[in-house]
Amino acid sequence: MKRSTISSCFHAYSLIMMLICFALCLVATSQLTTDFYAKTCPNLAKIVRKGIQSAIKTEMRMGASLVRLHFHDCFVNGCDGSVLLDGSDSEKLALPNLNSARGFEVIDAIKSSVESECSGVVSCADILTLVARDSILLSGGPTWKVSLGRRDGLVANQTGANVSLPSPFDTLDAIISKFRVVGLNITDVVSLSGSHTIGFAKCATFSNRLFDFNGTGSPDASLESTMAGELQTLCPLNGDLNKIAPLDRNSVDLFDNHYFKNLLNNKGLLGSDQLLYSSELAPSTTKSLVESYSSDMNLFITDFVNSMIKMANISPLTGTAGEIRKNCRVVNS
Ligand code: HEM
Ligand SMILES: *[C@@H]1O[C@H](CO)[C@@H](O)[C@H](O)[C@H]1NC(C)=O
Numbered sequence: 001m002k003r004s005t006i007s008s009c010f011h012a013y014s015l016i017m018m019l020i021c022f023a024l025c026l027v028a029t030s031q032l033t034t035d036f037y038a039k040t041c042p043n044l045a046k047i048v049r050k051g052i053q054s055a056i057k058t059e060m061r062m063g064a065s066l067v068r069l070h071f072h073d074c075f076v077n078g079c080d081g082s083v084l085l086d087g088s089d090s091e092k093l094a095l096p097n098l099n100s101a102r103g104f105e106v107i108d109a110i111k112s113s114v115e116s117e118c119s120g121v122v123s124c125a126d127i128l129t130l131v132a133r134d135s136i137l138l139s140g141g142p143t144w145k146v147s148l149g150r151r152d153g154l155v156a157n158q159t160g161a162n163v164s165l166p167s168p169f170d171t172l173d174a175i176i177s178k179f180r181v182v183g184l185n186i187t188d189v190v191s192l193s194g195s196h197t198i199g200f201a202k203c204a205t206f207s208n209r210l211f212d213f214n215g216t217g218s219p220d221a222s223l224e225s226t227m228a229g230e231l232q233t234l235c236p237l238n239g240d241l242n243k244i245a246p247l248d249r250n251s252v253d254l255f256d257n258h259y260f261k262n263l264l265n266n267k268g269l270l271g272s273d274q275l276l277y278s279s280e281l282a283p284s285t286t287k288s289l290v291e292s293y294s295s296d297m298n299l300f301i302t303d304f305v306n307s308m309i310k311m312a313n314i315s316p317l318t319g320t321a322g323e324i325r326k327n328c329r330v331v332n333s
């Protein structure tokens with residue numbers, strides 16, 4: 001009898017604590033919502049979709065470039081549109097973006113369509129999130145609901161872009177750490193790397209693998225030899241390092257799981273791609289996921305969508321933080 005009083009008292013106490021915690025959690029996450037612009041910009045999704053359709057019609061690769069832009073935004077100071085800012089501290093001048101990040105004019109065009117219909121209410125960070133989502137869909141991939149309500153940052157962070165964005169020359173360990181810093185885990189590393197099922201990379205990002213890898217006098221041993229030969233022709237020594245090769249040679253513009261099948265055959269383009277399967281660290285981290293995704297498209301899609309949502313929710317500015325930029329390239333005066 002006494003025991004059950006104590007126990008029900010304990011239950012009531014823990015129930016209250018749980019309710020308080022639940023309420024706090026709700027407050028913390030309810031700042032981003034799927035219907036954030038329902039009243040203030042009801043046609044937002046349509047305007048963005050139209051803008052992407054027209055950009056991709058002009059150039060199929062643009063979908064890939066825009067997905068990458070969203071990723072490079074979110075890894076530096078969170079998803080705050082900082083990658084879009086011009087100026088002396090611009091992230092566009094950081095090593096991973098310089099002469100490489102593209103699609104800014106497409107964002108400008110979509111932002112100006114959005115502004116002409118609902119002026120001053122939709123952030124550049126949210127536009128970039130919607131743009132990435134639609135780019136995946138229009139490349140033949142899945143779609144999902146995105147939470148909105150991000151606000152735009154007031155500063156760019158060139159140092160942040162130099163140090164936080166993964167490099168194709170990083171070790172697997174370094175890549176995993178750069179994801180962990182922003183709250184993403186090994187599943188996210190592998191599923192999001194699956195974005196390399198679309199788009200292109202410059203010779204500059206993989207030519208180190210082609211002739212004298214690590215001073216061996218030979219190409220990277222984990223690069224399939226016919227592919228290595230073809231890439232040597234595209235990217236000869238002292239040649240033009242701006243030439244490009246598809247990240248997924250099998251189905252260049254189509255969002256599918258062929259990227260992972262390639263890795264099983266040593267046909268990853270970037271050193272960092274192939275490491276997910278071939279690194280010494282891979283068996284204890286990423287390898288089994290590469291194998292699973294290579295044989296199970298649905299699992300890849302499910303995990304990819306979850307990871308895209310996680311990435312889009314990295315440190316958003318909400319409430320009264322930041323601002324709604326009028327022009328994505330400059331902070332409001
Ligand atoms: C895991 C670490 C990653 C590394 C080291 C990496 C590195 C790279 C590099 C070097 C390029 C080629 C850039 C150029 O030559 O101009 C590239 C392209 C691309 N990346 Fe990644 N990336 C990583 C993860 C991601 C993630 C997480 C996403 C998206 C969620 C992504 C999406 C893309 C896309 C779509 C392209 C093609 C862009 C285009 O064609 O313009 N990457 N990446
Ligand atoms: C970032 O890297 C670029 C390219 O290497 C370099 O020119 C720039 O000075 C770096 N910026 C900062 C702030 O470290």
Ligand SMILES: *[C@@H]1O[C@H](CO)[C@@H](O)[C@H](O)[C@H]1NC(C)=O
Pocket residue numbers: 077155157159160161163164
């Ligand atoms: C820039 O990014 C670095 C690395 O993430 C971070 O330590 C620093 O606080 C950021 N600076 C600004 C001004 O946001």
Ligand SMILES: *[C@@H]1O[C@H](CO)[C@@H](O)[C@H](O)[C@H]1NC(C)=O
Pocket residue numbers: 185186187188310
């Ligand atoms: C990564 O996080 C997701 C939840 O966001 C979880 O489902 C998954 O199991 C985690 N993966 C690893 C390897 O911990």
Ligand SMILES: *[C@@H]1O[C@H](CO)[C@@H](O)[C@H](O)[C@H]1NC(C)=O
Pocket residue numbers: 214
């Ligand atoms: C290549 O060299 C780097 C740096 O010396 C080393 O960490 C890496 O393990 C080497 N990789 C191979 C495949 O030999």
